[in-house]
Amino acid sequence: MKAMRAAAAGKPLQLADLPIPEPRPGQVLVKVSACGVCRTDLHLVDGELPACRYPVTPGHEIVGTAVASGRRVGIPWLGWTCGTCEYCRAGRENLCERAQFTGCQLDGGYAEYVVADERFCLPIPERYADAEAAPLLCAGLIGFRCYRKAGDARVLGLYGFGAAAHILAQVARADGRTVFAFTRPSDSSAMKFALECGAHWAGGSGDAPPEPLDAAIIFAPVGSLVIEALKNTRKGGQVICGGIHMSDIPAFPYAILWGERRIESVANLTREDGARFMERLKTVGVKTEVTRYPLERANEALADLRQGRVSGAAVLVAG
Numbered sequence: 001m002k003a004m005r006a007a008a009a010g011k012p013l014q015l016a017d018l019p020i021p022e023p024r025p026g027q028v029l030v031k032v033s034a035c036g037v038c039r040t041d042l043h044l045v046d047g048e049l050p051a052c053r054y055p056v057t058p059g060h061e062i063v064g065t066a067v068a069s070g071r072r073v074g075i076p077w078l079g080w081t082c083g084t085c086e087y088c089r090a091g092r093e094n095l096c097e098r099a100q101f102t103g104c105q106l107d108g109g110y111a112e113y114v115v116a117d118e119r120f121c122l123p124i125p126e127r128y129a130d131a132e133a134a135p136l137l138c139a140g141l142i143g144f145r146c147y148r149k150a151g152d153a154r155v156l157g158l159y160g161f162g163a164a165a166h167i168l169a170q171v172a173r174a175d176g177r178t179v180f181a182f183t184r185p186s187d188s189s190a191m192k193f194a195l196e197c198g199a200h201w202a203g204g205s206g207d208a209p210p211e212p213l214d215a216a217i218i219f220a221p222v223g224s225l226v227i228e229a230l231k232n233t234r235k236g237g238q239v240i241c242g243g244i245h246m247s248d249i250p251a252f253p254y255a256i257l258w259g260e261r262r263i264e265s266v267a268n269l270t271r272e273d274g275a276r277f278m279e280r281l282k283t284v285g286v287k288t289e290v291t292r293y294p295l296e297r298a299n300e301a302l303a304d305l306r307q308g309r310v311s312g313a314a315v316l317v318a319g
Contacts (some may be wrong), residue, residue: 002111056105074122102116122271122274135313158219216239238262
């Protein structure tokens with residue numbers, strides 16, 4: 001089979017010809033039809049995820065067909081947990097110290113075939129075609145976990161309007177929330193896209209929104225946005241950091257945190273998150289915006305994502 005492999009940190013992916021993997025007991029062999037290109041993959045390629053092994057096949061927003069059963073499945077970031085540690089026993093398997101992640105410790109979906117633990121595969125709502133479903137498996141899931149952390153926030157700010165935000169904005173709007181989108185300064189096309197996805201207002205990351213935020217969710221990996229978000233969040237509100245990696249947060253005056261504002265990170269996902277999100281999608285008509293690339297052009301897709309040239313989500317598709 002063909003696969004795009006990360007041989008080492010800081011190196012472009014290389015096209016490799018590998019044997020089709022053999023599933024072990026409890027695993028399922030999946031023929032990949034689509035795999036989303038996530039910002040986490042950029043961090044992996046750049047060597048910013050210390051736990052990652054090399055060489056590895058990236059990709060953790062996988063949609064494909066189980067070879068043995070013909071059933072369509074989704075394979076997300078969380079690929080395996082021990083099930084016995086204190087976090088797993090408490091229903092917080094996303095924090096398992098021994099967890100293994102798809103496309104990081106486990107080979108992922110930048111390939112024609114992949115194996116996965118069947119217990120961690122997710123059903124895909126029938127309304128979505130394969131490419132349109134792929135971003136739901138990380139951008140959608142992480143955004144949804146962040147959203148749940150935001151509780152009943154009426155006014156929600158989304159910093160970094162890419163794959164995750166364009167899905168979450170639609171869910172939040174359907175729930176009657178007020179959504180403000182923050183993009184790169186002067187990125188008029190991103191602002192226009194945010195409004196098309198349901199945002200009530202869109203502006204640059206340094207702009208003040210029309211009214212204070214009850215909660216802010218940061219998807220862009222830029223630590224200074226935490227300060228901007230705190231400035232725009234009302235007392236008692238929270239700032240949620242949804243990325244797996246972020247640049248350092250600069251020092252800031254205590255006054256903008258005071259008033260029982262909170263900063264919280266979201267780490268990974270749980271199978272419960274997946275089940276709840278897929279159930280939610282049955283009642284919310286979320287439309288994913290995707291740009292398709294053939295597998296062999298994975299490096300181009302990553303470059304476009306890095307430079308902000310992708311509207312919505314980039315997805316690798318089978319030839």
